[in-house]
Amino acid sequence: MPIVWAGEVTPKMKASAFAYARATSVANALELLTAHGEKAKVLSGGQSLLPAMNLRLIAPELIIDIGELAELRGVVVKGGVLTIGALTRHVDLLKSPEIAAHAPLLRDALTHVAHPAIRNRGTIGGSLAQADPASELPACMLTLGATIVVRGPSGERRIAANQFFAGIYETALTPQELLVAVELPVTPKNSTHFFHEFARRHGDYAIVGLAAQALVKDGQFADLRLGFFAVGDRPLLAKSAGKLVDVVITSAVLSEAFSALDDELDPLEDQQATPAMRRHLAKVLLARCVSSLLARPDLCTGALA
Amino acid sequence: MTSARANPEMLSALDRPGSYIGKTVPRPNLDRLMQGRGLYVSDIELPRMAHVVFLRSPHAHAKINGIEASTAKQMPGVIAVVSGRELSTVITPWVGVLSHLKGLKSAPQSAIAVDRVCWQGEAVAAVVASSRAQAEDAAELVSIEYEELDAVTDMRTALDPATAVIHASLGDNLAFERNHDAGAVDQAFAESDEVVEADFVFGRHTGVTLEPRAVVADWNAAEARLTIYQGTQAPHMVQNIAALHLGLKESQVRVVCKDVGGSFGIKVHIYADEMATYALSKLLRRPVKFVADRVESFNTDIHARDHRCKGKIGVNRDGTITAFEIDDLTGIGPYSMYPRTSAIEANQVVNLVGGPYATRNYRARARVVFQNKNVMCQYRAVGHPIACSVTEGLVDMAAMKIGMDPIEIRRRNLIADNAYPCASPSGLRFEQLSHHAALAKLTGMMDYDALRVEQAALRTRNIHRGIGIASFIEVTNPSAAFYGVGGAKISSQDGVAVRLDAQGSVICQTSITEQGQGSESLTAQIVGSVLGVSMDRVRVILGDTDNTPYGGGTWASRGAGIGGEAALQATKVLRKNILDVAAAILQAAPGELDIVNNAVVNAADSAPRIELGELARIVYFRPDTLPPGIQAELMAARHFVPREYPFAFTNGIQASWLEVDIDTGFVKLLKHWVVEDCGTIINPQLVDEQIRGGVVQGLGAALFEKCVYDERGQLTNANMADYLVPMSGEMPDIDVGHVVSPTMESELGAKGAGEAGTAGAAAAVTNAVNDALRPFGTIITEIPLTPQVVLTALGRI
């Protein structure tokens, strides 16, 4: 997302002074958060937090570094549920056999997240807590029906992904809470997925993106979940997907889905695209997604003309 | 292509066994840089050094009504908060004009704005503190009261009577106008079978160096000397100007330029904040460091290329181009830059349009206007991408109009390879160019005919690929015609001193500078080759006004052609001097001896006679053993400037192969080819890297880079997330081929290669996009070619 400068050009490359605490346990992190809440910020990979601090866009008084909390790191599969610790780095997810086997959509999405250097430090918890509307992982959480697990002074809360993202950089997290994990249902074996985004350059935040998961039976969608991103102030689980389920897809059906999708979108304007362009590209993505998942090249070429 | 040498024996000196000329050898500075032992300005720490942060105007145009800094001054570590008025006691303002650009005007510019700011980002006050963080903390507490004034932002209305005049003393917002009329343009258009017109629009962009501009200025009151550590392309120019405006003699200013993290023309100018840093050091009598941050760089590093150019071409059905006409408009910000001025780019556009072609009919107007935006000035390939995009765009449109292949129309109109010497209709003199040889080589490299077949086949599958061609000429090796004749104290000659040390190694001091292009390497290659010593014995010193000969530095693709020739000539003298002493020691005739592989040998049979180390030992420590009357001179200096031609023009041609996604407007670059002719190639890898790097900067302009201003003069994308520089993921493979036509102005025969890539890349890409979009009947003449622009042209959004 664009950083808004509002005319500010006086140099800022050193963060304002801040205090630093390295959390020794989740309990310790929660104590610090309870005590300092609004004035504190959790530090995970630092790939979003530190640039914002160096630009003095934010000036937290205390940084709570949770980087040492091994208990928050790693991927576990149990009872049909994939649990990913908040501190698990993008690079670890990208290399994880469990993710490849049980949430391949996520692996495809991660190849579009930034560049290797950033993926080596950035974490899934940080990405979800950051809630950039152009970010890949939040949309994947919607598509995959994730549950976000957070802990705070009054214990643990489990928040459905579609309740978690509340706006640009806004989530259901309170300043006293720590995101500890996400849980994903293991994707069924016969399920397929599609991930694509339009970005000006490899690694840039998307202009528009789509993370889709589907069940295809006899050339029709038995189930279709479409998680769009960069089409509004938060990721969108498109209801218009319903128009494409259990029907033979024709260009007419697709057109209907386009207009239903159009009604759901509320795209923002930024340096890379106008809202009109985002609406257009969202439709292109939808067409390509349907065409690819159903192996129907005909749907791709005709639909947009 | 090869040419007969003016001086055949010298060619053999360059070509003899062990010569490094024409060979890819590793850069001598690689290990230093790879091991993190480079020394950039940011690395420099001096005792008592303070850090300056500039408060910068958030408004494009405003009166400064007051600066309130009392709280800031009480902050920990703060040494001073200095206004423009206070600083004006130590440094005088300047006006960026040159006398040969007739009519060019500009207003006095101060190191820090006094009373009024003229662009968003102009410095209003300086906060100096013991650390950078302290300076930034204090800067947040300075409050400045502004009264906003009307901002002039649109170059198209800058000259309207209703538009405010930025500098009342100048009368209007016109900085410069040039008109040129050659041949019989109106008649040519009237008699042409077809006339095609188009409006070309070029985005404002900037150089985005990895290392931002940075200065450490150290006024030593005891010595009454100022030492300036700065990443600059032209140390002696900085020395001259710092001295001039601080009231010092040049001998009181030393400019030291160690490693530089990219420059591209960004670091060849004098910036107000750099002048302010020198002045602050003098005022506060201590070293002061200024390092621009990224936002600051976007708002204050010179911008370039913001042009709107109407173009017109006449063509006959047989493909003959009958005339070119252009009307170019550019907005340069509120001041003409100092000391090279901001009129050069428009002037170059006038010079270069139509340059590769034989037509004699050419009319041009260029107007340069003031605006309340960041200053514009010379950046890599000054004016070339504009001229090339307009010319080559028009040529392609003419070809389309008469149904001729783009290669064929060029073949019929490019100046013939045997027509030289000759001059362009704008008066540029060409010594020897090779357009047709380059064209032939290019079509071979890219397999043009096969590509056309592939393109047609893919089109039937709704895949839209395009081929774009762009011929170009490039200004290199400038003589005094560029700046000197206009009164600027920017040397067009360069000097090199070489000496043999006491163990037979060579120390070479050169006035050209290194910003990554390989100046050190090519200098060592020339010295080693001419002298007959291995490169690891040659140590090159550059970037220090106290310790190098006087000269211009590295810009305008002049380092190899001018500095390289000075190195060659100085080394020839040293070589002769060494052979004279050797002859005396060996009781031989100098003509019977040669130097090969670090030793004096018999010229006839290469039998070793005396190691250079041994010779040096005798000369330095046992001169008593030399015959009477022999005084060895193991140090020599020579200077060089081209005299016959004001510029050594080079030429080349580029091709782009790309795919346009007509649903999304995205352009995917598939392949890029360049054939260029820079004369003698000293180091093929360095030349190819220059070409490729230049192409990438041109591709950035074509697809990505643009400084986006709003109507109030606010730069809205001054960060690396929104201002898109080209990155490797989007870059195609770039194949580079060469034709070699050495210049006869020097023994070396080298012309420049630094800007060729940038000159033609955007034109090739735009032509390729239009070639791809041909079935849709739309032509785009605006860069960058963003998805938004392409989709809009296709009527998709």
Ligand SMILES: Cc1cc2nc3c(=O)[nH]c(=O)nc-3n(C[C@H](O)[C@H](O)[C@H](O)COP(=O)(O)OP(=O)(O)OC[C@H]3O[C@@H](n4cnc5c(N)ncnc54)[C@H](O)[C@@H]3O)c2cc1C
């Ligand atoms: C050049 C660049 C390009 C990028 N491109 C992309 C891209 O294309 N797509 C994309 O999705 N991202 C991109 N990113 C962002 C990157 O993915 C970050 O990793 C991610 O946004 C934040 O993760 P982090 O671990 O670094 O979080 P941090 O920077 O440490 O924290 C981010 C925010 O989340 C809060 N936070 C962190 N962890 C927790 C927690 N456990 N509980 C509660 N709050 C927490 C922090 O307090 C802070 O407010 C890019 C970053 C850079 C620098």
